Amino acid sequence: MIAAFQLLIGILFGAGLTLSGMTDTENIRGFLAPLSGWNPQLLVVMASALTVAIPGFLITQRRQCPLLDGQFPSNTAPVINKQLIVGATLFGLGWGLYGLCPGPAITSIIYGSSDTIIFILAMVFGMFVSVQTIIKTS
């Protein structure tokens, strides 16, 4: 039951990304190019996701514990620090270079391009380096 739900949530997310056109790097680069024929599709998708997610989280947060398994994460202090700013900056840089972020990258495996696999391996390596060099030492 738990495993089936875990897989189902992933399937819904992957279907959502695919139907919304987010696995097409052209849509992403079009959104990130406001001065060169802007493609607002990503904004539409984000808005439509938020119309479900905002009330969904508001309702869920009234509960004491999740419906099936685990527990809600404890609310940590909202610190806006250097790591967040530098991390988001570098993430945006990488995102803009090719037009893939983690979710669409993993979903795009189905198109059978070796570029996608290389991207994912480089991404995991980047996470690894980040943990080894900065997160562990700070």
Added chain:
Amino acid sequence: MNTLTIPLIGGLLIGFSVVLAYAVFGKIAGISGITWQATVQLRRFRLSSTWPWLFLIGLPLGGLLSHTFFDLPNPSQPSTSLWLIIVSGFLVGFGSKLGNGCTSGHGICGVSRFSRRSFVATIIFILTGMITTETMQYVGTL
């Protein structure tokens, strides 16, 4: 059908999925974080929870299903130089780990939970993404 109808359905599904992850398991569906958890499990040879791997396997499955049911064409894969893909992937991984989230974790989950951190991160990565893409347009690497 309007060209935005299918993307709108897609957005609704994304929203539904992140709420389900939270409501059913108390999980934040941020893909970079889940990918890292799956990697750590792989390195330790221990499947302490089935969540990261089953969720990640679901992503391409969901992609396949939607291509089949909605008869969508596969997007064209850009022909890009290998080094650019590696640099891009590296920065996406490095940045999302350092900033504790990516488009899904900050942009969808965080923003919809009104997290100030996530608002800041989302604005920053959209802006730097735009600057990068526009610069690439002028330099003409792609």
